[in-house]
Amino acid sequence: MDPREQSLLDAVPTGLLIGGQWRDASTGARFGVDDPATGQQLTTVADASPADAMAALDAAAAAQEEWAATAPRVRGEILRKAFELITARADDFALLMTMEMGKALPEARGEVAYGAEFLRWFSEEAVRVAGRYQTAPDGKSRFLVLRKPVGPCLLITPWNFPLAMATRKAGAAIAAGCTMVIKPAKLTPLTTLLFAQVMLEAGVPAGVLNVIPTSSAGSTTGPLIADPRLRKLSFTGSTEVGVTLLQQAAENVLRTSMELGGNAPFLVFADADLDAAVDGALAAKLRNIGEACTAANRFYVQAPVAEEFSRRLAEKVAAKRVGRGTEDGIDIGPLIDERSRDKVHALVTDAVARGARVVTGGGPVSGPGWFYQPTVLSNVPADATVATEEIFGPVAPIITFDTEDEAVELANSTPYGLIAYAYTTDLNRALRLPERIESGMLGLNSGVISNPAAPFGGVKQSGMGREGGFEGIDEYLATMYVGIPSPF
Numbered sequence: 001m002d003p004r005e006q007s008l009l010d011a012v013p014t015g016l017l018i019g020g021q022w023r024d025a026s027t028g029a030r031f032g033v034d035d036p037a038t039g040q041q042l043t044t045v046a047d048a049s050p051a052d053a054m055a056a057l058d059a060a061a062a063a064q065e066e067w068a069a070t071a072p073r074v075r076g077e078i079l080r081k082a083f084e085l086i087t088a089r090a091d092d093f094a095l096l097m098t099m100e101m102g103k104a105l106p107e108a109r110g111e112v113a114y115g116a117e118f119l120r121w122f123s124e125e126a127v128r129v130a131g132r133y134q135t136a137p138d139g140k141s142r143f144l145v146l147r148k149p150v151g152p153c154l155l156i157t158p159w160n161f162p163l164a165m166a167t168r169k170a171g172a173a174i175a176a177g178c179t180m181v182i183k184p185a186k187l188t189p190l191t192t193l194l195f196a197q198v199m200l201e202a203g204v205p206a207g208v209l210n211v212i213p214t215s216s217a218g219s220t221t222g223p224l225i226a227d228p229r230l231r232k233l234s235f236t237g238s239t240e241v242g243v244t245l246l247q248q249a250a251e252n253v254l255r256t257s258m259e260l261g262g263n264a265p266f267l268v269f270a271d272a273d274l275d276a277a278v279d280g281a282l283a284a285k286l287r288n289i290g291e292a293c294t295a296a297n298r299f300y301v302q303a304p305v306a307e308e309f310s311r312r313l314a315e316k317v318a319a320k321r322v323g324r325g326t327e328d329g330i331d332i333g334p335l336i337d338e339r340s341r342d343k344v345h346a347l348v349t350d351a352v353a354r355g356a357r358v359v360t361g362g363g364p365v366s367g368p369g370w371f372y373q374p375t376v377l378s379n380v381p382a383d384a385t386v387a388t389e390e391i392f393g394p395v396a397p398i399i400t401f402d403t404e405d406e407a408v409e410l411a412n413s414t415p416y417g418l419i420a421y422a423y424t425t426d427l428n429r430a431l432r433l434p435e436r437i438e439s440g441m442l443g444l445n446s447g448v449i450s451n452p453a454a455p456f457g458g459v460k461q462s463g464m465g466r467e468g469g470f471e472g473i474d475e476y477l478a479t480m481y482v483g484i485p486s487p488f
């Protein structure tokens with residue numbers, strides 16, 4: 001292995017973080033973390049058991065009262081320090097993410113900046129949590145309204161953005177005064193472990209932030225969700241797992257935030273600036289190798305420009321360089337594992353069998369590693385599986401439409417509603433679309449809109465709750481109303 005990669009791996013903690021201590025799993029078990037670009041194991045990490053998870057919740061519950069009483073400014077300063085430490089170690093975080101997740105280094109650096117920014121944003125929000133004092137309408141009483149930390153949280157994160165998905169939950173929880181147990185994805189625990197180490201360095205007290213990587217997510221988190229000391233579950237991942245977790249959370253009427261799957265439509269109207277639309281399409285489709293919940297999943301292009309849009313998009317897609325993300329000049333890394341690569345190829349094969357045309361790409365790249373050619377498909381039937389399921393890969397299916405009504409109907413014809421994209425230069429249309437499209441977010445003449453200062457989240461089966469923005473901290477606060485008789 002490259003010496004720089006080896007020395008980074010040697011420096012990353014690989015234990016469980018419980019009560020401020022790095023520990024082995026109580027069973028002594030460990031599991032392997034692989035590089036998806038080579039299929040080789042990078043290292044192993046401690047494999048938390050249900051008993052370890054319970055020890056982490058014990059630590060979080062024990063730390064809660066004192067942490068909630070900490071001055072908001074102190075919590076804010078810890079987050080600000082963490083932002084600075086991560087920024088100073090951006091190269092380490094980026095390389096580690098590329099090694100365990102696959103995205104190309106420039107994109108990994110982008111995620112470090114994005115992920116760290118949640119900490120800066122919430123460092124500023126920590127001191128702005130306010131309640132109110134109000135006269136009742138009849139003047140006979142007063143209302144005192146408090147905003148209090150909700151309590152110990154379980155934060156479950158996915159593998160596709162290993163840093164940012166952790167910081168946007170943990171940053172808000174810390175700002176609000178909540179303690180937490182983080183369960184990172186089995187495929188990418190290393191970035192979260194390095195993040196946890198930095199949080200300790202930034203001054204997070206023992207027990208406030210605990211991390212439990214595990215190879216058996218359900219059996220490890222189940223007992224925590226059933227424990228009445230847990231007050232909040234925040235999950236980012238697939239809708240399928242989200243539904244299971246919501247059912248478990250219902251037992252104790254747990255507060256939940258759910259950032260689930262997407263199936264983003266990307267609408268290009270004939271009046272669009274086509275160059276901008278093609279660039280936006282590239283960003284919305286190929287960012288993170290297509291493995292983003294915000295990835296454009298279905299391109300609906302108005303008939304007069306469909307041919308031209310496909311041609312221009314395919315030309316740029318074909319120029320993308322596929323390879324291990326650590327190498328210079330690489331745009332597209334590998335998919336996360338063999339199963340994901342095979343799933344992407346099955347969706348392409350199905351679309352082609354139904355009459356779609358491969359404009360560029362169309363197949364896996366021979367190994368090692370789980371690479372897939374960036375692909376553009378045209379003449380895709382609207383009901384092809386590639387358009388109805390989340391692809392999670394670098395494949396752009398293009399479907400033609402005639403009218404705005406038809407485009408809106410197609411865009412909304414999904415149980416998901418995370419994000420949509422639309423390109424148009426017609427002002428009235430641009431103002432109409434946000435009112436007609438069923439999604440939590442809309443990129444208007446823009447292919448990437450995620451921003452820590454904006455509320456991220458979905459409607460329908462894409463979830464509930466918002467992360468980032470002014471809204472992000474609300475997810476970790478409970479409102480208390482105190483009724484007081486009028487002093488007059």
Ligand code: NAD
Nearest residue numbers: 157158159184185217218221237238241259260261262293
């Ligand atoms: P996943 O649902 O398989 O796993 C997500 C996390 O849940 C992982 O940590 C996993 O170990 C854990 N998990 C799995 N089964 C569990 C169970 N029974 N109990 C408790 N935890 C369990 O999703 P993934 O493959 O890691 O991520 C991809 C999915 O995440 C996609 O659907 C994508 O759209 C979605 N995603 C959504 C957002 C968003 O903000 N809406 C952001 C990123 C990813």
